[in-house]
């Protein structure tokens with residue numbers, strides 16, 4: 001028996017295996033919801049170990065499903081475990097786990113994308129932002145279609161210090177498709193460097209802990225899975241509002257293979273695009289012929305600060321949207337064409 005297996009036997013009373021739970025409650029994975037279950041409790045223990053020492057911690061597990069990771073969290077001797085699960089079919093199995101750890105588990109049947117976490121934990125756990133992180137952890141193996149929008153939402157919460165970060169620098173251990181994990185940690189010059197790399201690394205220390213092969217899950221997903229740990233930074237690398245940073249970074253990577261000035265250009269209306277782009281590149285002191293993947297965090301900071309200055313000088317600038325301008329151009333082109341056809345008839 002492994003060390004983790006022994007701990008399991010010590011803390012939870014004998015329970016059906018996850019496989020038995022799946023059979024007992026007829027929990028066939030819903031492929032449309034990208035449900036892939038982890039049945040190997042050693043791997044579940046390994047995921048949970050990445051979160052650090054959870055003794056007496058308050059943990060929120062998102063998407064517990066049949067409860068493999070849930071058992072590992074309970075075995076880590078946590079004080080409280082909050083489970084947020086969207087699919088009703090899993091609730092009875094989770095209740096069974098809850099009964100095995102009396103007083104420790106709270107089950108929320110809901111959607112983690114809309115669940116408000118700013119009241120999820122006791123007030124006394126709150127820490128100052130500059131202090132060590134609070135003894136609160138978020139852990140989850142969610143469908144990939146949920147984990148990426150969720151991390152973007154939580155990064156915005158980190159930036160605003162709200163949601164789960166109202167308690168301080170709450171740490172998160174989450175799974176992603178392996179390629180997304182690579183983007184999250186990608187450094188300057190790497191092929192995987194992308195919007196996600198800048199958005200996550202400017203706000204958090206991001207650690208790609210390990211990769212779980214797809215065949216460890218049932219049913220087997222087409223891709224491998226990365227376990228990634230996030231710890232919010234005391235001081236973000238870019239001191240600008242989240243939406244502004246996101247707009248600049250998204251624009252820069254819009255033409256990821258071109259020189260970076262091309263992406264910067266789409267922050268400005270066509271009429272004075274060239275002039276404003278040149279002004280922004282000069283203020284930011286960034287070489288316009290660098291490719292987006294070659295830009296450092298300091299370059300992005302310079303670009304965001306320069307764009308902020310220009311937005312402060314021109315109050316209509318931030319609302320400008322390149323896609324809307326493109327759509328409008330296409331519409332008027334189509335209208336002109338239709339008018340021409342009518343005149344020819």
Ligand code: SAM
Nearest residue numbers: 036037038063064065085086087111112141143
């Ligand atoms: N954590 C379990 C495991 O590792 O075996 C289940 C993993 S399965 C990939 C994802 C789980 O997240 C499912 O139980 C699914 O119902 C749940 N889920 C999906 N979307 C969700 C959402 N928006 N909010 C809460 N739970 C969600």
